Amino acid sequence: MADTFTEIVEKQELPYALINVIGGPDGVYEDHIEFLEKHLKLVTMQEYLKNKHVLNEKIQAIFMWAGKPGATRDLLEELRNLKVIAVSGVGIDHLDLELIFRFGIRVTNTPFEVSSSTADIGMALMLASARRVVEGYQIAISPDTKHFNIDWLGQEITGATLGIIGMGRIGYKVAQRAKAFEMKILYHNRNQRNEADEQAVGAVYCQKMEDLLAQADFVMLAVNLTPQTCKLIGRKELGLMKPTATLINICRGQVVDQDALLKALQTKTIKAAALDVTYPEPLPRGHALLELKNVIITPHIGSATSQARRHMMERMVESILAAVNGLPVTNEVHD
Ligand SMILES: O=C(O)C(=O)CO
Numbered sequence: 642m643a644d645t646f647t648e649i650v651e652k653q654e655l656p657y658a659l660i661n662v663i664g665g666p667d668g669v670y671e672d673h674i675e676f677l678e679k680h681l682k683l684v685t686m687q688e689y690l691k692n693k694h695v696l697n698e699k700i701q702a703i704f705m706w707a708g709k710p711g712a713t714r715d716l717l718e719e720l721r722n723l724k725v726i727a728v729s730g731v732g733i734d735h736l737d738l739e740l741i742f743r744f745g746i747r748v749t750n751t752p753f754e755v756s757s758s759t760a761d762i763g764m765a766l767m768l769a770s771a772r773r774v775v776e777g778y779q780i781a782i783s784p785d786t787k788h789f790n791i792d793w794l795g796q797e798i799t800g801a802t803l804g805i806i807g808m809g810r811i812g813y814k815v816a817q818r819a820k821a822f823e824m825k826i827l828y829h830n831r832n833q834r835n836e837a838d839e840q841a842v843g844a845v846y847c848q849k850m851e852d853l854l855a856q857a858d859f860v861m862l863a864v865n866l867t868p869q870t871c872k873l874i875g876r877k878e879l880g881l882m883k884p885t886a887t888l889i890n891i892c893r894g895q896v897v898d899q900d901a902l903l904k905a906l907q908t909k910t911i912k913a914a915a916l917d918v919t920y921p922e923p924l925p926r927g928h929a930l931l932e933l934k935n936v937i938i939t940p941h942i943g944s945a946t947s948q949a950r951r952h953m954m955e956r957m958v959e960s961i962l963a964a965v966n967g968l969p970v971t972n973e974v975h976d
Pocket residue numbers: 729730731732733755759891892941942943944
């Protein structure tokens with residue numbers, strides 16, 4: 642940060658930032674509080690609701706951690722001095738950007754901070770599914786297990802073809818990791834990456850998603866959720882995949898038509914699925930996807946590492962300080 646910026650920040654009263662709660666499943670981490678309080682005057686939702694008459698004028702930022710507090714129209718109307726909404730993580734599909742921008746409020750997110758951890762969970766799911774790690778664990782700990790069956794086989798990812806749909810930061814990091822596993826890499830993206838990027842990971846562009854679907858042993862979804870990508874993978878697309886292929890979703894549940902996926906798994910149209918995301922989250926207990934042996938599900942943990950979460954929080958603070966001072970913000974979201 643430039644000196645002038647540091648000077649401005651040091652001189653002024655800490656900007657008031659609205660958070661949901663401290664701690665618990667919906668709150669900012671207690672470990673982060675010391676750092677946060679050095680830079681921001683934190684106001685919890687509960688404090689805000691009790692003292693709206695004073696705080697409506699003061700709050701300049703919403704520190705939106707795991708989607709909370711939500712930017713409702715009522716809140717935006719009341720926070721007359723709100724300048725910025727800092728969103729944790731990369732996904733902004735839960736925001737009504739049109740509404741927010743109408744209020745002249747800036748929005749920032751943390752795409753760089755989550756890309757490695759999310760790519761890691763993609764690799765973890767691919768390996769766990771291919772090598773049946775979850776089933777293996779259950780066999781290993783079951784009281785019914787008397788001996789280990791040598792016919793119990795998984796699938797090797799070395800030499801297999803990975804098709805990445807969505808070659809942004811996360812998709813590219815998946816490709817870097819997959820290269821080290823000697824996988825063949827295909828990708829489909831709105832725009833083709835430059836030649837140097839492609840060569841660095843040995844990735845081949847498929848302009849038509851159908852070509853990728855027909856060839857890949859593993860299909861990894863890493864797109865943003867937009868109206869264009871909602872239900873991008875449905876019955877037709879699943880039908881194009883090999884019966885031996887696995888679908889891995891690390892972006893948003895709504896990118897897949899979940900009913901079509903369930904059917905494809907039940908009828909063995911595809912071999913397996915490994916999902917970090919579903920809709921809703923969590924799936925209702927007893928949901929048919931939870932009953933299938935060829936499905937593994939994790940609880941949306943793409944960014945859930947202590948390193949990523951710490952970096953996200955630091956970036957959000959930096960962006961808030963920049964935005965309230967009218968300075969350029971590294972990860973500003975534009976419409
Ligand atoms: O950052 C996000 O939006 C994620 O969902 C990471 O898993």
